[in-house]
Amino acid sequence: MPLTDPYAGRKPALPESVDSLRQRIPGWGADLDPADRPSYPRESLDLRPEGAVWDLPESQPHDGYRERSIEHADLTPVFGTAQPLHGVSGAIRRLAYERYSEGRAAHWLLLIAGDRVDVLGSTLRSFATRRPDNLLTETGVKAELTHGGLKSRLGRKRADLVHQPLDPVIVAGPWVVGALAGWSVVRRLRR
Incomplete structure (x- = not known):
């Protein structure tokens, strides 16, 4: 079609x-x-409702690859250019746009995976700078201890209480696994 x-x-x-x-x-x-x-x-089948008089604007010029859903023949007339795709995360996002429809879960799961890879890459890049990311304050662990985190959860019927036991695993789990993997590599190199 x-x-x-x-x-x-x-x-x-x-x-x-x-x-x-x-x-x-x-x-x-x-x-x-x-x-x-x-x-x-009340339904109007007129594609141009009364008072709405405009034509498709002139397309923004572009060179190179732009993300576009496979459901659409062309790009939207105006699109953002501030964050071009780059690196491994860009390749994952490009795969999502080129291969899967927006109606498929694979499209969105690949975009989420691309975001996670981008976060990991930026965190690793921060360790190479003079001011690396502060994981204790930026993940909210310190605020939990200093700003009444436990007190705000008890007796309030909060909907997010169900997943709270998983939060430490999801937030700290990858760091613990990475530290263990790094430690085992260093131990093998020493031998």
Whole structure:
């Protein structure tokens, strides 16, 4: 099925006729008659509502790769350029956009994985600077101890109490595993 321009309001042609779809799919087209729709008579089928007079703006110039959902034929007319894709996280995000539709969980899971890889990379890069990230204060561990973290949780029926036992594992777990792996590598090198 050819892609359509979602920003111009053109509706794609049906791959089959209405009659064949009605015969093949039970209940298909039940709302084709506007009188059968719950929003009738307020629904407007006019793609250009009264007072909205504009055409698609001129496209922003771009060179190189830009992320674009595979559902869309073209980029949006205006897009951000402040954070271009880079490194391993960029390759993961590029894979998500090139291979998977936005309707698939794999698309979003790859984007989340790309974010996590980017966070890990920036944390590791911070250790090479004169002022590395302070994990105790930036993860909120110090605030838990100094600003009544436990007191704010008890007796308040908070919804986030369910996952709180997992929080230390999720936040500290990767660091503990990394430290153990580094320690075992150093121990092997010493032998």
